[in-house]
Amino acid sequence: MNWSPTILRIGDIAIKMHVSFLLLIGFEAWRWREQGVSGMMFGVGLILLLFLCVVLHEFGHALAAKSVGIPVHEILLLPIGGLAFLTRLPRKPLHELWIAIAGPLVNVLIILVLLPFVMTDSLTYVLPGPDVTPSLDTALSALFTANVMLVLFNMLPAFPLDGGRVLRALLALFAGERTATNIATLIGQSVAVIIGVIGVLTGNIIMVLTAAFIFLSAGNEKAETRTRTMLETKLVGDAYNRHALTLSPADRTSRVVDLILTSYQPDFAVMQGNQLLGIVTREDVMHSLGQEPNDVYVASIMQRGFIRVPHTMTLDEVRNVIGTNDGQVAAVYRDQEYLGLISLTDIAEALAVIDYVERQKQLGQPANS
DSSP states (O other): OOSSOEEEEETTEEEEEOTTHHHHHHHHHHHTGGGHHHHHHHHHHHHHHHHHHHHHHHHHHHHHHHHTTOOEEEEEEETTEEEEEESSOOSSHHHHHHHHHHHHHHHHHHHHHHGGGSOGGGOOSSOOOTTSOOOHHHHHHHHHHHHHHHHHHHTSSOTTSHHHHHHHHHHHHHHOHHHHHHHHHHHHHHHHHHHHHHHHHHTOHHHHHHHHHHHHHHHHHHHHHHHHHHHTTSBGGGTSOTTOOEEOTTOBHHHHHHHHHHHOOOEEEEEETTEEEEEEEHHHHHHHHHHOOSOOBGGGTSBSSOEEEETTSBHHHHHHHHHHTTOSEEEEEETTEEEEEEEHHHHHHHHHHHHHHHHHHHHTOOOOO
């Protein structure tokens, strides 16, 4: 089951909604039930308008990312907010600073647009509940308040919120990315603990869930930054398998099965002389065995539209290229010369070796690598 179906596509960006979002909509309808159908429609409509502001916030991030050459193909709506998925993280601190601040700037713009239409005596510090009479003034006041809250909340120095990313970007200008990430993560997780404690003491389950999300996300961001900085130290030309077994178009799936069982190699290049014709993966073979009882030629099951990467790319860049193209393996080339294959599994193994060497250096011990 697809838990996050696409509900709208704007240009290259797919807006997806997690199915749990429906629970929030249902809860709002139930919360306003005492005011009848019109009240329930008002509650649901208000939530949808609030999340429209969230979508615009995420589009601010997306447009800022695009302006520095980083495409965004997906925005995911969750009950606790939205996420814009960048195809890769910004390499320069000033780029991250611009992308991070662009979202809250959209909310500031919405606040300025709403300000002339908001009745100052109707403003509150909390969103309206079913005890309030549904009206245009109520909706405008709620949207105004929500956008103020979005700005204040997102600018908390709690990595990986926007304020935390701003903090990391500023620290990275002087301390380097990994050090900046470590500091921002520590601050972010500390803020998350405070939010979580307040949520528990006040019985606010949304605050508790938000705190858990911030805490876990900060840890994931720290791990991802460490992974990326380590993979950036090695080129793919230094890590691909130079001694990989290859196939010819005349080989059959039975030969591939034998090689998989005896060599533990999961991916195979199909060669004609020095020319790479296609790639056969373990998944291709398993799918063929399930669909075709005959021992077919590998030429009929190989992937012809494979991913190509130059040997001068870093392992992190190759990882991003493979991930962006929803693949598992890429062909490494030096100009027009095919060199070999590299997979996400190979990159993970290279990461383990790099991590081991780095830890040995930190311990002051020689590493045999």
